Amino acid sequence: MAEGLNVAVVGATGAVGNMMIKVLEERSFPVSSIKLLASKRSAGKKLSFRGKAVDVQELTEDSFDGMDLALFSAGASVSRKFAPIAASRGCVVVDNSSAFRMDPNVPLVVPEVNPKALKNHKNIIANPNCSTIQMVVALKPLHDRVGIKRIVVTTFQAVSGTGQKAIVELEEQVKAWFQGKPIEKKVYPHQILFNCLPHIGSFLDNGFTEEEMKMLNETRKIFDDPSIEVCATTVRVPVFYGHSESVNVELKGPLSVEEVRELLESAEGVRMVDNPSAAQYPLPIDAAGSDLTFVGRIRKDPSVENGIVMWIVADNIRKGAATNAVQIAEILLRENLLKK
């Protein structure tokens, strides 16, 4: 343990899993051995960790023997089956899927917002939805100061959030368009190139999508405040990396635009980019590759008392997924919350 942890990455060949490996390297996370796991299809493939080729192995029930920590990003059904197996063998799981997020026994954690929730973990910790993470990072200082009553949010989400196959689909549609060939679609129900799809996750009986309801339920759980109202519209846009959000927040008390700026300037994990007259505001192209949450276009909402509007952008694969998971692991290590 002193020399490092035995770490498994589940879904290592995917968009988030790959980034988890990179973020572990970048942040010099103390890894003594790494096990890269994916489906049978990928067994034998090679990925690189710290300059060395590592074989991808098929995920099985025995994969977690001797492992201290597992970062999961292989979808909810894989997590539902294998995370409890890992946890029962003493391996702490940080799970990027939606499988356990709303389980009352599972902490749902954004390190800048609710790190204390990690204290009572039972070997499974959930990483929130990408759109929720960046929104709560930016809203946390406002919530701490005056409280949040209601949020109306519209998202503009990158295709990488759907996984590697969606990145390939957008690339293929770009090529087909350029070559004048028919545009094929496999991942999304409509062409994503030059389009916006107000459809992320399945539609529910109330007319909202799963993604939209995640933003409501997860925000309440992370802020530990079931009174917060959230009305979300989530939209897939033809961007490779970086989710953008128009967030309209109704606060419980007054805060001037200047006060919001001051709060955000010193907020952990936040960078303000808010100089519209010089065309400076957060852009997904600029946020891609960063671990920060970018906030701009801060203004007063004239249509409601105590309303603030802002534009929030972050790299969905990094802060929205891989980096958040590794930051959780760093706290677990620092606070001696591994190997109970």
Ligand code: A2P
């Ligand atoms: P594989 O590449 O072998 O299919 P993405 O979200 O980018 O699509 O990536 C999903 C990740 O989850 C990939 O690493 C994928 O591995 C992995 N995965 C999908 N299904 C399974 C499964 N049944 N068992 C293990 N890993 C899986």
